[in-house]
Amino acid sequence: MPATTVRALCLALYDYANTSQIGVFLTREMGQVRGLAKGALRPTGSFEGGLEVGAVYDLSLLPRTDGLDLLTRARMVEAFPAVRGSEAALNAAFFVLELGAQLTVEHDPQPEFFDAAIGSLRLLDKGAPRDIVLFAFEASAMRLLGFMPAVESCAGCGAVLPVRPAFSPRYGGALCAACGPRDPGAKPVSAGALRMLARLAEGAIPLSSLAIDARVARDLRAAFNLFWLNLLGREPRSARFLDPA
Numbered sequence: 001m002p003a004t005t006v007r008a009l010c011l012a013l014y015d016y017a018n019t020s021q022i023g024v025f026l027t028r029e030m031g032q033v034r035g036l037a038k039g040a041l042r043p044t045g046s047f048e049g050g051l052e053v054g055a056v057y058d059l060s061l062l063p064r065t066d067g068l069d070l071l072t073r074a075r076m077v078e079a080f081p082a083v084r085g086s087e088a089a090l091n092a093a094f095f096v097l098e099l100g101a102q103l104t105v106e107h108d109p110q111p112e113f114f115d116a117a118i119g120s121l122r123l124l125d126k127g128a129p130r131d132i133v134l135f136a137f138e139a140s141a142m143r144l145l146g147f148m149p150a151v152e153s154c155a156g157c158g159a160v161l162p163v164r165p166a167f168s169p170r171y172g173g174a175l176c177a178a179c180g181p182r183d184p185g186a187k188p189v190s191a192g193a194l195r196m197l198a199r200l201a202e203g204a205i206p207l208s209s210l211a212i213d214a215r216v217a218r219d220l221r222a223a224f225n226l227f228w229l230n231l232l233g234r235e236p237r238s239a240r241f242l243d244p245a
């Protein structure tokens with residue numbers, strides 16, 4: 001089979017043997033890809049001295065049916081250098097990469113989700129506010145991957161939501177006062193924060209002019225963390241660095 005070239009964001013890397021690397025990538029064309037880059041750490045070669053987590057490549061690979069794909073060449077096209085100079089931006093970028101790894105699988109391309117991840121890394125690289133970038137990414141991920149919770153009316157009975165409904169990913173979204181007690185794990189979240197989540201998911205707000213007040217930010221972070229916990233079975237490892245100020 002001839003080599004295929006895909007646009008790929010490097011999610012994780014593992015050293016292999018002395019000079020090789022195994023990479024996990026989110027690709028635009030093929031979903032998640034795992035591949036062996038033989039001799040990647042040699043200073044001269046097809047991998048420019050080694051792959052880097054968080055960089056974007058034009059990646060040439062030979063798909064194999066028995067085990068890891070074989071990576072034959074990687075040309076870096078974007079590296080987000082300013083992210084590496086800021087701890088807050090770096091933690092946020094790791095969160096984007098972790099969700100990219102957790103929410104995608106092999107052979108199931110999600111090009112819009114790929115574009116959302118790259119767009120978020122570009123914004124972090126430009127110094128955009130971390131919470132806003134992540135909230136927009138997380139909300140888009142929910143919508144694009146088909147996980148969007150009901151946040152406009154009660155997910156249990158369709159009733160109008162109170163000012164502070166219970167957010168229950170387990171029951172599919174926000175719950176009214178009558179339905180809330182069904183899920184002891186639900187968290188109270190303001191209806192305003194949930195409306196913000198819905199608008200962010202639709203991409204309806206220009207992020208450059210968006211300000212989110214501290215209470216809404218705390219509610220959104222709590223809602224997203226509970227959502228990912230419910231979906232993934234644990235909070236993302238990098239979420240603990242993301243508490244809003």
Ligand SMILES: [Zn+2]
Nearest residue numbers: 154157176179
């Ligand atoms: Zn209800």
